[in-house]
Amino acid sequence: MKSKKQIRVGMVGYRLMGRAHSHAYRDFPFYFDSDTIPVLQAVAGRDEEGVKAAADKMGWASWETDWRRLIEREDIDLIDIVTPNNTHAEIVIAAAEAGKHVFCEKPLALSLDQAKQMLEAVKKAGVTHMVCHNYRFSPAVQFAKKLIEEGRLGKIYHIRATFLQDWLMDPDFPLIWRLRKEVSGGGTLGDLGAHIIDLARFLVGEFSEVVGMMETFIKKRPLGSMTDNLKGRIESDQRGEVTVDDATAFLAHFENGALGTFESSRFSRGNRAGNRFEINGEKGSLRWDMENLNNLQVYLADDEPGLQGFRTINCTEEEHPYAGSYWPSGHILGYEHTFINIVSELMNGISQGYSPQPNFEDGVKNQAVLEAVEESVQTRSWVGVSEKVHVLS
Amino acid sequence: MKSKKQIRVGMVGYRLMGRAHSHAYRDFPFYFDSDTIPVLQAVAGRDEEGVKAAADKMGWASWETDWRRLIEREDIDLIDIVTPNNTHAEIVIAAAEAGKHVFCEKPLALSLDQAKQMLEAVKKAGVTHMVCHNYRFSPAVQFAKKLIEEGRLGKIYHIRATFLQDWLMDPDFPLIWRLRKEVSGGGTLGDLGAHIIDLARFLVGEFSEVVGMMETFIKKRPLGSMTDNLKGRIESDQRGEVTVDDATAFLAHFENGALGTFESSRFSRGNRAGNRFEINGEKGSLRWDMENLNNLQVYLADDEPGLQGFRTINCTEEEHPYAGSYWPSGHILGYEHTFINIVSELMNGISQGYSPQPNFEDGVKNQAVLEAVEESVQTRSWVGVSEKVHVLS
């Protein structure tokens, strides 16, 4: 492997997403024949014990307790940001100024303005930039994209998408950082909604205008642990205010005339990872569900009458994007492979000199939708997305 | 059967819904042990040949070419209205004034005002009144209702409901009456949306406010046949304007705090009868789909950890409402049984002197939602439903 180009990665943060990214860097060279490979050079975190253990466990060659050190280090080519959302902007901008490529978790920023500053920074620096909307990279979703681009669905009329969870329904679940707007920037909308907005932009096109509603079902929660403990429960006399939404739903018009309905919720019992969409076009329809992410349901209107129905396609064939790099047909992939595939695109983008998507322009456009939805909730009326984005260029 | 009380029915109209109602009256005594039975006394329609053939085919004892004759006849107890929506009000009011019970297809009226007049008329006359929202009467939906009423779901947080079809997507499909607002009163919203609004009111509660969007994807269609031909296609130089929506989606707040998303469309490829809902509550969730209407998916949060998942319940057990009147477990029912079951409720209401639901008050409340959605589309903002209904009492 000596002749391969190495991209030395410095990752800021090391919790759930850090684990997913680390694994992807490790696994990518095993599955893909690329002339570029990522090197797990260094990981940064404030807690020395924690970062040390994480580096050891996940295979990072070194660690730092200050992310600024990562950026100063000359042996780092790419900064990967998996920290809470309120830290993204500062790190991205510093990294870009230092000439590092950046790979940032979603949502890109706390606000549209901030996202635009980040985009400006990476453009000015001329570095490669990418946002980690990993679900685009499920083979089934990539195949959906291919079908749409080939015109197999014709004009798109509808998308309905949800991202539903239920891990937060216990009123004694603590007030973790994701529930504090100043840290997270938002609740289910930014966390889950950002994913389905990205899928919709990827598959259907740009949003034109939106109107939404938001709800916080449990207004106060126990103070205590700030850790991102998905199973925790705290008995505490002290309660703090939840400053983000527990659920958001919104309607959308797309620029191409399609209609969309979107819903993100952490109060949907029985839905552990209910990231799903259905798209209806003139000539066909598609359905996808992350909990069985290998399957794409495809309906084609030009199927012979009597033989029309949704096909359940297990997207593990060599015809399905990325699937050929893994196992034989019918031998399914999991969640982690979406990260391996996005790393593949990131590596290709860096080595071949094109801007891999979703990049920070996608991040900005996504943020524009998030902001428009929030604004529409406050103003109780439709808010244009296009104009927010057009200002951009 | 001599000792059974007979309810002599006069039905106005005889097409698709007339067929469903006729069959239900015929089949009801076979399956149910009731002391009241419907008698297919007379059917009315303007076209003599047509009504005669329909009476003969469907088993009506006599026929009339003017619905007013039905109302004059003393041997008729109940007027059943299955004509286009713009005729409902006049027939209902005349029937009520003549002291006949009324059973009316949905949507009840062309407007909320009209619906209120109809309600006033039946109340003043003291006759029994019911709107034919048949999907309530699927055993699976009735069982859903039972679970919710028993508190098995706890507080309701979400409902998402759709009614999706695809029979109208050909641009050469003719401008039938359903596509002309002056006859139908509305497009998918009144035709399909009214059904899911009824299911939501039945299962979740009253709507508080809504905001929606509407679209007519094909603006002009061939003139020619006005028949309700679901498969037709016309080549014609003359085209007329489609004055109703091809698709409507809306968001809703419910009075009990639940959030709802709703969508009706005739442009959703592959969905022949995509009448579906998911309801999420504090303690459980439900899913239903009309295309497999015997099944109810039930998730219960107090299931043992590790054993939590949606159960697919084939609602053909004797514990499931109405199911015990038919076949053994696992021997499924179809679309037509929803009508037999609603006729059962109608017969019981008439003979036992209570107001069977959904009655015209439900019709008015449904119409209030329809009107609020339309208004919200025009004003591009949220519109209250409660106040429209409160005016009522």
Added chain:
Amino acid sequence: MKSKKQIRVGMVGYRLMGRAHSHAYRDFPFYFDSDTIPVLQAVAGRDEEGVKAAADKMGWASWETDWRRLIEREDIDLIDIVTPNNTHAEIVIAAAEAGKHVFCEKPLALSLDQAKQMLEAVKKAGVTHMVCHNYRFSPAVQFAKKLIEEGRLGKIYHIRATFLQDWLMDPDFPLIWRLRKEVSGGGTLGDLGAHIIDLARFLVGEFSEVVGMMETFIKKRPLGSMTDNLKGRIESDQRGEVTVDDATAFLAHFENGALGTFESSRFSRGNRAGNRFEINGEKGSLRWDMENLNNLQVYLADDEPGLQGFRTINCTEEEHPYAGSYWPSGHILGYEHTFINIVSELMNGISQGYSPQPNFEDGVKNQAVLEAVEESVQTRSWVGVSEKVHVLS
């Protein structure tokens, strides 16, 4: 309807199957445009109270307490037999000798010899004869047949079929007639196995040889009620021996080279009516499940690579056999419609003078498979089916 030819039916027996048949006769003229209609002329049963009530409830014009009276009556054209299996032969033979057409519940007889005598009787008399294998008449199964006949599956390699139930698993469920070989002729094999054997013969072809196993999990059961009570449970000191199987499985070679696996069981928890098959051919595959009987899963190998998958076809389109006589697409049918459809075929056969299938030749061939399976269990080796049948002609 005056000009329609009437087939006056006399039905012997009136329990579960009597109900299904009665309903089908009543409903057939509503749905089908036939020049022949059945008339519910008379029903026979030994218990005067019971038969009287049944006649009244199900709409039979008259009743008899001795089935021989039905056969003597000149106003009866067709004898329909829905009594326990040990009575079929005598009634069929008497009816045939009296020149009545016969429609008999499955399994046709207690033994292959008996079945052959019955076939001989109807042939000699020149009457129309049919066995009530109703599942053939689900639109989805008929459509499966059409696809196979058109060669869409190519050469058939495999069928795997089950009919699984769970209503008998309680050891205190009583020793009803179905559990006594002298009355029923057999257990799950004759009751459930006969159905899947018929489906296999219909769809795949003739059996060549079989080898099987049988088990009676609960050897003794409470004596008491002999009624066919599917939910009953008896506490009784007296227990009698179960003389039929609780479960049977067998392997089969077909004459066309296909392989089959078959299983019937009343000890399969969670399976209320698990009548299912999968058929694999050179060019495609099919799957069907009675608990969702409207759906046929179809896989076609010549689908474009990447787009290959089982299609879920809701067989309610006008292209699907029989479906066009009922409701619009997506508006599903139920169990009872399989009986309406078989009655349609019976009426056509009688009025048009052809032998409707499955007829008594099918009954004999079915019985040959049943007998071969039983013999194979006793001899613990393969038993030829073809030779048993060939002796026939």
Added chain:
Amino acid sequence: MKSKKQIRVGMVGYRLMGRAHSHAYRDFPFYFDSDTIPVLQAVAGRDEEGVKAAADKMGWASWETDWRRLIEREDIDLIDIVTPNNTHAEIVIAAAEAGKHVFCEKPLALSLDQAKQMLEAVKKAGVTHMVCHNYRFSPAVQFAKKLIEEGRLGKIYHIRATFLQDWLMDPDFPLIWRLRKEVSGGGTLGDLGAHIIDLARFLVGEFSEVVGMMETFIKKRPLGSMTDNLKGRIESDQRGEVTVDDATAFLAHFENGALGTFESSRFSRGNRAGNRFEINGEKGSLRWDMENLNNLQVYLADDEPGLQGFRTINCTEEEHPYAGSYWPSGHILGYEHTFINIVSELMNGISQGYSPQPNFEDGVKNQAVLEAVEESVQTRSWVGVSEKVHVLS
């Protein structure tokens, strides 16, 4: 990681299974907190170019062109055998004699006798031995085992299992090694049947006797490539005889009284990896399907009447065996994780000094079933399994 115990692996062979094993060794330390970790020390293969490239690609520290060299090397603790079946015995016995632990792909041997010799060798040497029946290690299957062991299903009455594929249906697919009995030892029975036999032994218990049938649908195939090319197709004038089965089905009695039906086939269109089972017990039932391997369908008879149905459990919760080592609930795993999990068990077995299962005793018992099935096909009658195995001890 310095303090961890290292198990230095030498792997013989490097194709499909070699890839799956290599990946598992690499990924295991990332996901599991074990005090023992595997080291990818050396890989062996006859083709120098091939083995070199494989070593490089998959991360093996060194390579050999003769497997005997691996066994001689003192820096190897464990020999992993992923070569064609006719080589297993020689390598295992040599490895055991050299005191190496052994991990062998299935089926263990070409014959029961050979398998017994292998077992004797590893027992005599006192080394750890394991057969790679990876499907046992899907979290859903492990959870099924747990439910059965806890008595949640009660007495088991039935298992029906299949492993269906369709990659071999083209008559021009070449005569690869898997189709030559002298190399593979058998066709679908050894390749696929061995897996479902293992699942049945794991979940239900020991086989008592079997009777089966086998078929080779395509008798001759093109000579040419011997590579295990799953997509290949060869046009060649020369054809050689296929000496293994294309499909096998068999019936089984289990020692505990359960009945089983089993089927393996490479001629089942649309089934890419149709490894499925249903188990029915006194108190509940289970269903599993490898193509959606995260899901276990569970039916519990003590669920409340009316609420009884199969639950679809996405076995990604921390309550599900192994699942807690990976991702949050609803974030699914794939095929490769079954290998990571079996490696986990292998590492634990070696380091903690117990015999991890499935071990070579399981391999022998599995081989006894395979042999009994083959014998039953030849003798056309039932063949006892127990006696074959009892001879063993």
